[in-house]
Amino acid sequence: MLERLNQAMEHVERNLDQEIEVKELARIAFTSEYHFRRLFSALAGIPLSEYVRRRRLTLAGAEVLAGERTLLEIAMRHGYGSGEAFARAFRAVHGVGPGEARRTGAVLNSQPRMSFRLIVEGSSSMRYRVVDKEEFRLVGRKARVPLVHEGMNPAIVEFLRGIPAEVRQRMEALSDQEPEGLLNVSAGLGENREEGTELDYYCGVVTGSEDPEALEGMDELIVPAGRWAVFENSGEFPLALQYLWRDVFTQWFPSNPYRSRPGPEISKVVVSEDGTTADAELWIPVEGTGG
Numbered sequence: 001m002l003e004r005l006n007q008a009m010e011h012v013e014r015n016l017d018q019e020i021e022v023k024e025l026a027r028i029a030f031t032s033e034y035h036f037r038r039l040f041s042a043l044a045g046i047p048l049s050e051y052v053r054r055r056r057l058t059l060a061g062a063e064v065l066a067g068e069r070t071l072l073e074i075a076m077r078h079g080y081g082s083g084e085a086f087a088r089a090f091r092a093v094h095g096v097g098p099g100e101a102r103r104t105g106a107v108l109n110s111q112p113r114m115s116f117r118l119i120v121e122g123s124s125s126m127r128y129r130v131v132d133k134e135e136f137r138l139v140g141r142k143a144r145v146p147l148v149h150e151g152m153n154p155a156i157v158e159f160l161r162g163i164p165a166e167v168r169q170r171m172e173a174l175s176d177q178e179p180e181g182l183l184n185v186s187a188g189l190g191e192n193r194e195e196g197t198e199l200d201y202y203c204g205v206v207t208g209s210e211d212p213e214a215l216e217g218m219d220e221l222i223v224p225a226g227r228w229a230v231f232e233n234s235g236e237f238p239l240a241l242q243y244l245w246r247d248v249f250t251q252w253f254p255s256n257p258y259r260s261r262p263g264p265e266i267s268k269v270v271v272s273e274d275g276t277t278a279d280a281e282l283w284i285p286v287e288g289t290g291g
Contacts, residue, residue, distance in 0.1 A: 001254040002116050004029040008036070009114055016056050017077060022048065035259035042249030043116055054111035057093040061108040064090075064098045071098050126252055127232045130286070131178070135225045138185055140171050140204015142219035147189065147197045152238060156201055163203060170214055175205035179268055179283055187221060187264035223264060229286045237271050237278035244282055258288040
């Protein structure tokens with residue numbers, strides 16, 4: 001998988017002077033467009049579109065300083081329809097406009113070429129199982145929150161604190177199928193997973209109940225039938241769960257014959273009494289036979 005990803009990165013490098021289609025990159029990597037975007041952002045730490053933009057403006061910066069082409073020629077060469085659009089993008093990456101950079105010989109930023117390699121750390125294995133599940137319904141309370149990759153998410157903490165104990169008890173009583181118990185669900189998140197991206201966050205349970213009294217005031221999410229990879233770990237809270245998600249995309253997917261598919265990501269976390277550690281279960285929607 002990593003070899004195919006690196007072939008896709010070579011394609012990016014050869015075609016920075018023209019439009020780069022994710023469909024072609026996914027074809028080179030033998031995977032879906034959705035999974036390619038998700039895997040790239042997890043491995044690289046930035047969205048694919050941002051990497052391409054930075055690489056183009058790295059090359060454009062060198063041309064600006066060289067002084068052999070006009071600024072408009074450089075802008076057009078790197079896909080910008082006007083000098084103004086090029087100047088805005090250039091300043092966002094380099095902290096200075098192209099005209100000023102050429103006049104003063106400014107120090108510019110550089111985005112190195114990326115390639116991927118597998119680094120084996122430690123000897124621990126990942127505990128997982130694969131589950132095929134029919135369509136199910138999640139009910140609970142929903143909030144729109146920003147994505148936070150590491151540490152506590154203040155928006156989620158505030159939202160959870162605002163859920164009355166009586167509502168939590170009603171939700172827990174409704175849980176009647178796997179994944180069981182009170183769940184954290186992230187839905188509607190874009191493929192790039194950029195820090196600060198907004199998503200729908202649910203605190204809820206999976207249920208088949210139709211009791212109108214028990215469901216009063218609840219938000220609902222219908223989850224289509226599909227295959228899920230279910231991972232388990234224990235450790236420091238909340239880092240253990242965040243590191244588990246990272247390891248799924250940076251270690252498990254490149255080493256296994258599955259790929260991610262669109263759908264909500266579901267976690268169940270049981271926190272210790274002192275709030276320092278937790279047992280976590282993470283459900284990731286996947287596709288592939290595993291054969």
